[in-house]
Amino acid sequence: MAASRTPARGTAKAAKIPQVSWRDPRPASVVLVFGPEEVCAERAIAGVRDYLRAEDPALEVSDVRADDYAPGTLLSLTSPSLFGEPRLVRVSGVEKCSDAFLQEAVSYLDHPQEGATVLLRHTGASVRGKKLLDALRAGAGDGIEIPVPAIKRDGDRADFAAGEFKAAKKRIAPQALRALVSAFADDLTELAAACQQLIGDVEGDVTEDVVTKYYGGRVEVSAFVVADTAIAGRYGEALIALRHALASGADPVPMVAAFAMKLRTMARVAGNREPSRQLAQRLGMKDWQVDRARRDLAGWNERSLGMAIQATARADAEVKGASRDPIFALERMVTVIATRQPFGGDA
Structure with a gap:
């Protein structure tokens, strides 16, 4: 299989290399993992290694730092060995690479070694290495790119967590997913670990009660749980949850932002009778977000929402x-x- 990844000499090069999901990585002569999200990058890099090792357990794995590079290393590590084992060379720090690495890597794209996979990790933190990235993206080296953009928005984190359960073929209830994402809103690494713990430990579907059992201490002080409790009309519980959140170090600014996001979603959904999926597509939302907003709207009217x-x-x-x-x-x-x-006096 490795031989098929070597470009045929004299063939026209593609105008743009393929982009591959970090959840379904595959090898090529040169693989660029580009972007700042380390959790996804680590998954992609491990996935490429596992793919190659499944093809041949004799895979040789080498690690190189692009910012502390000894000239000749890349060619030495990718050259065929006596027994012809496949080679994987993982190069970190391409965003701060040395001139020596940059020169040799650009040259390598014109003559990739048969049976070798060179994996380049670039965080996107600088424009260093642009010449190499441009050449690879233009089709040199028979490469592919695995984008790992930052995951910052709540919707992106929810998509990430949902993808974890989908990949494991395990069901999680929408409310449970929301509670889990809220509990780990500030750390994707911890969210990923929590998803894997639930996937490994819980038999059957993951419900909201299960998430509360495992992570209740975090969930009860999250901004979204305060918002959910207040919007549901549970005044006393909402004040207690707010005080717990503040005592745990919650910042008032994102706390208000959580309320604003939920209320905006409710306002967009209010009064609309379209099916959830159709409305979600039109509004650029997820089905579960529409369903949750409709449940939240129980007991609300135009005056109280305004x-x-x-x-x-x-x-x-x-x-x-x-x-x-x-x-x-x-x-x-x-x-x-x-x-x-x-x-009070605002009436």
Whole structure:
């Protein structure tokens, strides 16, 4: 199989190399793993190694640092050995590569070694190595690219977690997925580990109760759980959850942002009777987000939703400096949303 990855001399080179998902990596003469998300990059790199090792357990694996490179290393490690074992050369730090590595790597693209896979890891943190990336992306070296863009938005994290369970052929309830993502909103590595723990430990489907059992200590203080409790109208619980969150070090700014995101979603879905899938596609959302927003809207009307949105906008300004007491601003916002009534003298 390795021989098929060597380009035929004299054939026209593709204008653009294929892009491959990090969840389904495969080898090529040269593999570029590009982007800042280390969790996904590590999965992609391990996947390429496992693919090659499944083809031939005698795979030779070598690691090279592009920023501390000894001239001649790349050619030495990719050259066929006496017994012709396949070779995988993993090159880290291409975003800070030395001139010597850059020169040899660009030259290597014109003459990739049969049976060798060179894997280049570039975080995208700099433009260093651009000449190499441009040549590879133009089709030199019979390569492929595995993008690993940053996963920052809540929707992206939810997609990541859902993908973990889908890859393991295990079902997780939408509410459980939301609770899990909320519990690990600040650390994708921890979210990935939590997904794998649930996949490995839990028999049957993963429910919201299961997530609470495993990670309740984290879930109860997350911004989204505070928002969920307030929007459900459970005023006392919402205030307690807010105080727990603040005591755990929660920042008021993202706390308000969590409320704003849920209320905006509710406003977009309110009054629309389209099927969930159709509405989700039109709004650029996920099916489960539409279903959750519709459940959240129980007991709300146009007046109370508008009042909640105004209260959230006011709190947003106050926690960003318009008020000297951001905690009071949060408590007032939670009170308006949970009771669906004006706050004290604001009536």
